[in-house]
Amino acid sequence: MSELILDQDIGSYWDVLKPKVQSLWLTEEAVSAVRLDMPCLSAGSFQELAAAKKRGEEEAKRMKEAIEAKRVNPAASAYKKPERLQGVHNYDILANPAYQEKYHYVPCHYPGREEYVISRYKDPDLRLHCVDLPRLVINLAYMRKAEARALQFSAEYIDTHFTGDKQSPDLQ
DSSP: OTTOOOOOOOOOHHHHSOHHHHHHHHHHHHHHHHTSSOOOSOHHHHHHHHHHHHHHHHHHHHHHHHHHTTSOOTTSTTOOOOOOOOSOOSSOGGGSHHHHHHTTOOOTTSTTGGGGSOOSOOSHHHHHHHHHHHHHHHTGGGSOHHHHHHOOSSHHHHHHHOOSOSSOOOOO
């Protein structure tokens, strides 16, 4: 086994995520940190993810301009698409669309996501807390122990005990 050396010439974990995945993960993390006061990524990891997204956007823009200017032929063998991670990118089961459906979770990138929930509440804040409930349950391990023990699984409890911003952060 000692002579086995893997060199796949791929970027960092953050760089090999698909651009859409990077964007969705940044949104979920920002909402979890701001609204629920429950960040899952360290500040350094969040910054690395944001930087990788920016690098990817800049590279895509350069490549698009080169193709439009006919400086690069995407069909040519010298052109190599970046390697990307396949499948679900992390252990967050709510990142998997199949589990989003099973747990009735509406991801944070959906505008007006509180309108997608079936709820007895008319108040938009309480409806939004109903949407956040699966995230709280899945991320229970990221809570402080006293908070986790006291948690009640209701929109009213979330409304009174989580001091984060009521609205999703503006990530534009």
